[in-house]
Amino acid sequence: MSSPAQQSAGKPVAFVSAQALRARMHDAVNDPHLRQSFRGAMDFLMAKRAAQFPDQGELDSLRSLSESIRQYSLSKLPDLLEQLEANLTRNGVQVHWAETPEEANAIMLGIAQRHAARLIVKGKSMVSEEIEFNHAMEAAGVGALESDMGEYIVQLAGEKPSHIIMPAIHQTKQQIAKLFAEHIPGVDYTDNVDALIQIGRRVLREKFEVADIGLSGVNFAVAETGTLCLVENEGNGRMCTTVPKVHIAITGIEKVVEKLEHVAPLFSILTRSATGQAVSTYFNMISGPRRGEDKDGPEEVHLVLLDNGRSQAYADEQLRKTLQCIRCGACMNHCPVYTRIGGHAYGTTYPGPIGKIISPHMMGLEQTHLLPTASSLCGACGEVCPVKIPIPELLIRLRGEANSAPHANPAMVGQGAAYDPKISLLWKLWARLYARPATYRAFTWLATRFRALTPTQQSGWTAARTPLKPASRRLRDMVKDRR
Amino acid sequence: MSSPSHGANTPRTYPSRPQAVYFYGTCLVDMFVPEAGMDAITLLEREGIRVIFPDNQTCCGQPAFTSGFPDEARRVVEAQLDLFPGNHPIVVPSGSCAGMIRWHWEKVCAGDPALKARAEAISARTYELAEFLLHVLGFNRKDEGPATTVTLHTSCSARREMGTHLVGRELLARLGNVTLAHHDHESECCGFGGTFSLKHPDVSTAMVSDKVASLKATGASQLVTADCGCMLNITQRAAREDQDAGRACASLPGEHLATFLLRRTGGSPCGDQK
Known part of the structure; x- marks a missing residue:
C-alpha cells in the first residue's frame, strides 16, 4: 500500500486564504448535501450533549468550576509552565519550546532524523494540524500517518478536518467506501460501516508495528506532577504513545493546569460537552518514558510546547479568555453558521466560533478579519461553552480591532486590517445623527x-x-x- | 453588575408595581413598526401605569457596538443617559435593545467612571416588555378572541441575555383560546444579527429560510415575537418567498407580542383601526 502521506505529497492541503471566505460560504450554503449532513450531525451531537446535562444546576456549577480552573491556571501560566518543565524533566521527558509552527516542525524533524525515522504514526492532534505537521514531515521524506479513524479518512482524501472532534464528519459512508477502495490495495467497495472500521483497523495495526515514532496531542498537562493527559476513544492514542520507541507530544502552551485534581472536572465537562459521553473510552496519563522494570512504553518521550500567537492573546486581559478553551467543539455543534457552512468554509485549522476567536492570533487579522463578522452574535456558543468563554464579546472585540485605524502598540498583529476611512466616516455620521435628538x-x-x-x-x-x-x-x- | 454569562439563568428580582414607567421605544419600532410600540404603551396604560415617552430618545447604540465601533456606540449611549431622570422602571419592547441597555451600556461607558455609574443605574431598572408584563404587572386578562394556533419566535437576546424565553410562552399560555405550536430548532437564531444580515447575506438567508420553513411547518396561523428585528427579518423573507411563488396572501404573517396580546384581550391595536 502506498501511504496516504505519499499520495498527498506535493498537493498541499493548506487552505486558500481566509479572504476567500465569502466565496466558500456561498458555495457551502448552496450545497444541499453538505447542509443536510451537517444539520443531521449537529442535531445528533446537540442531543447527545443535552442528555448528559439533565440538571441545569449541576451544569451551571460545573461550568463555573471549570471556568475558574482555567482562569486560575492562566493567571499562573508562566510559573506553571516552568513547573511543568521541571517536573517533566525530572520524569525523564524532554521539553522543547517552539514559538512558531516552523520551529515546532524543525524540533520534531530533528528528533525524527536523529532516530532515522521513516514513519511517524499519529494520534489525533489539532496542534499538529495547526502547524501542518504532516506536510513538513513529508517534505523532509518522513511519513506521517494519521491513526485516528476520522483523521485517517481525511488524510486519505487529502483534506483537513472539518470539525475538531469529528474530523471526517463531512464525509458520507459511501464517500469513505470509495476512498478505501481507491487507496487501500486489495479492498473492494463496501459501505458497511463495521467492515470499513475493520479495514482501517487492520491497515493501522500494521503501521503501529513498524512506526519509529508516535505523535500525540495533550488535553491537560499537569504542572505539579509532570503528567500529560490524553483523552481519546479509539485506543490509537494509547498505541501511539506506548508502542513506538519514541513518543512526541505536542500541545499549545495554554493547556497546563496546576494540580491533578484540576483535571477531573475538566475531563468530565470535556467529554460530556464534546461527544455527549459521560467519560471517554480511554484516558491516558503519561508521566515519562519506560523505566527499568517496565515491560513496555517508549524509550524516549518529548513534549513540544507551542506558542503560535497564544502569548499575544495572553497579554490582553479580555483576549486571554480565548485561551480557556479545552477544545470540546460544543460551540461549533451549536453554531447556526457552522451548521450551515461546515468546517472547511472557514479556511482555518480551527473552524466554528472558537476558530473565529483563536485564528486571528495565529494567522493575524490581515487574513482573518472577516471571520469575526460571520456571526449573528446569537450567543449559542457562549451558552454552551464548558469554560464560559464569552465568545460573542470576543467577536465584537476582534471586529473593533480590525475596524479601528492602525495605531502604535496594537494588541494584535493585523490591527486595523479592515480599517476603511469611508466606513469609519459613515459610522461617525451615524453617531452624530443618533446622538443628536x-x-x-x-x-x-x-x-x-x-x-x-x-x-x-x-x-x-x-x-x-x-x-x-x-x-x-x-x-x-x-x-x-x-x- | 457583571455581564451575563450566557446560559446561566441569572435570576432577577422584580420591583413591585410602579405608578409610572419610561417607555424606550427603540429606533426600529419608531421608524418601522410604530404600531408595536403604540400597542405596548396601550397595554401598559390599560394596567393603570402612567407611561412616559422621553421625546429625546433615539437608539441604544447596538448597531455600532456590535459592528465593532465602540466609540460611536458610546456617543449615542451618552445621549440617552439623560432620558430617565426619575426612578421609574424603563420598559423596552425588544429583547435585543433591552439586552444592550442592561448589559452593554456599562461596557461602552467603561472608560469614564461617572458615565459608567450612570449607565449602570439605568441598566438595573431596564426591563423587556414581556417580562415586565408578566413578572411586574402579573398580566392575566381574559382571552376574548376566537380559537387560534400561533407560533412564537424568541430572539436570541431575549433568550440568552434577558433570560426571558419562557416569559413569552407563559403570556400566551394565559390566553385560553390560543394554542402555541412549537417549531423545530426553536432556540436557533433567525439569521438577522443586525449588520450580519447585510454583510453575510448568503448565510443569513440560509438561516432565515430555515426559520421560515420551521415556523410554517407548524401550520400556525401567524407568528408572534417580541423583537421587531427578528420579526421583519422573518416576515419579509416569507413575503419574498410568497412573491417569488406568486402567492397573493401572506403565508407567514407576524406581529409583535404587544399587538397580539392587546387584540386578544379586548383592546384595539392601532394598526387595526386604519
Whole structure:
C-alpha cells in the first residue's frame, strides 16, 4: 500500500486564504448535501450533549468550576509552565519550546532524523494540524500517518478536518467506501460501516508495528506532577504513545493546569460537552518514558510546547479568555453558521466560533478579519461553552480591532486590517445623527414622510427579503397625537 | 453588575408595581413598526401605569457596538443617559435593545467612571416588555378572541441575555383560546444579527429560510415575537418567498407580542383601526 502521506505529497492541503471566505460560504450554503449532513450531525451531537446535562444546576456549577480552573491556571501560566518543565524533566521527558509552527516542525524533524525515522504514526492532534505537521514531515521524506479513524479518512482524501472532534464528519459512508477502495490495495467497495472500521483497523495495526515514532496531542498537562493527559476513544492514542520507541507530544502552551485534581472536572465537562459521553473510552496519563522494570512504553518521550500567537492573546486581559478553551467543539455543534457552512468554509485549522476567536492570533487579522463578522452574535456558543468563554464579546472585540485605524502598540498583529476611512466616516455620521435628538427627529421625519423614495435595493437585506420601508408615521408622532 | 454569562439563568428580582414607567421605544419600532410600540404603551396604560415617552430618545447604540465601533456606540449611549431622570422602571419592547441597555451600556461607558455609574443605574431598572408584563404587572386578562394556533419566535437576546424565553410562552399560555405550536430548532437564531444580515447575506438567508420553513411547518396561523428585528427579518423573507411563488396572501404573517396580546384581550391595536 502506498501511504496516504505519499499520495498527498506535493498537493498541499493548506487552505486558500481566509479572504476567500465569502466565496466558500456561498458555495457551502448552496450545497444541499453538505447542509443536510451537517444539520443531521449537529442535531445528533446537540442531543447527545443535552442528555448528559439533565440538571441545569449541576451544569451551571460545573461550568463555573471549570471556568475558574482555567482562569486560575492562566493567571499562573508562566510559573506553571516552568513547573511543568521541571517536573517533566525530572520524569525523564524532554521539553522543547517552539514559538512558531516552523520551529515546532524543525524540533520534531530533528528528533525524527536523529532516530532515522521513516514513519511517524499519529494520534489525533489539532496542534499538529495547526502547524501542518504532516506536510513538513513529508517534505523532509518522513511519513506521517494519521491513526485516528476520522483523521485517517481525511488524510486519505487529502483534506483537513472539518470539525475538531469529528474530523471526517463531512464525509458520507459511501464517500469513505470509495476512498478505501481507491487507496487501500486489495479492498473492494463496501459501505458497511463495521467492515470499513475493520479495514482501517487492520491497515493501522500494521503501521503501529513498524512506526519509529508516535505523535500525540495533550488535553491537560499537569504542572505539579509532570503528567500529560490524553483523552481519546479509539485506543490509537494509547498505541501511539506506548508502542513506538519514541513518543512526541505536542500541545499549545495554554493547556497546563496546576494540580491533578484540576483535571477531573475538566475531563468530565470535556467529554460530556464534546461527544455527549459521560467519560471517554480511554484516558491516558503519561508521566515519562519506560523505566527499568517496565515491560513496555517508549524509550524516549518529548513534549513540544507551542506558542503560535497564544502569548499575544495572553497579554490582553479580555483576549486571554480565548485561551480557556479545552477544545470540546460544543460551540461549533451549536453554531447556526457552522451548521450551515461546515468546517472547511472557514479556511482555518480551527473552524466554528472558537476558530473565529483563536485564528486571528495565529494567522493575524490581515487574513482573518472577516471571520469575526460571520456571526449573528446569537450567543449559542457562549451558552454552551464548558469554560464560559464569552465568545460573542470576543467577536465584537476582534471586529473593533480590525475596524479601528492602525495605531502604535496594537494588541494584535493585523490591527486595523479592515480599517476603511469611508466606513469609519459613515459610522461617525451615524453617531452624530443618533446622538443628536433634534437631528434624529428631522431625519426620521423625512424618512417617514418621503418613504415612497426609500431605495428598493438594500444591500444584503433585499438579496432574500422584501425591502424595508419606513412607516407613514413614527411612534413619537403616534404618541403625540394621542396625548 | 457583571455581564451575563450566557446560559446561566441569572435570576432577577422584580420591583413591585410602579405608578409610572419610561417607555424606550427603540429606533426600529419608531421608524418601522410604530404600531408595536403604540400597542405596548396601550397595554401598559390599560394596567393603570402612567407611561412616559422621553421625546429625546433615539437608539441604544447596538448597531455600532456590535459592528465593532465602540466609540460611536458610546456617543449615542451618552445621549440617552439623560432620558430617565426619575426612578421609574424603563420598559423596552425588544429583547435585543433591552439586552444592550442592561448589559452593554456599562461596557461602552467603561472608560469614564461617572458615565459608567450612570449607565449602570439605568441598566438595573431596564426591563423587556414581556417580562415586565408578566413578572411586574402579573398580566392575566381574559382571552376574548376566537380559537387560534400561533407560533412564537424568541430572539436570541431575549433568550440568552434577558433570560426571558419562557416569559413569552407563559403570556400566551394565559390566553385560553390560543394554542402555541412549537417549531423545530426553536432556540436557533433567525439569521438577522443586525449588520450580519447585510454583510453575510448568503448565510443569513440560509438561516432565515430555515426559520421560515420551521415556523410554517407548524401550520400556525401567524407568528408572534417580541423583537421587531427578528420579526421583519422573518416576515419579509416569507413575503419574498410568497412573491417569488406568486402567492397573493401572506403565508407567514407576524406581529409583535404587544399587538397580539392587546387584540386578544379586548383592546384595539392601532394598526387595526386604519
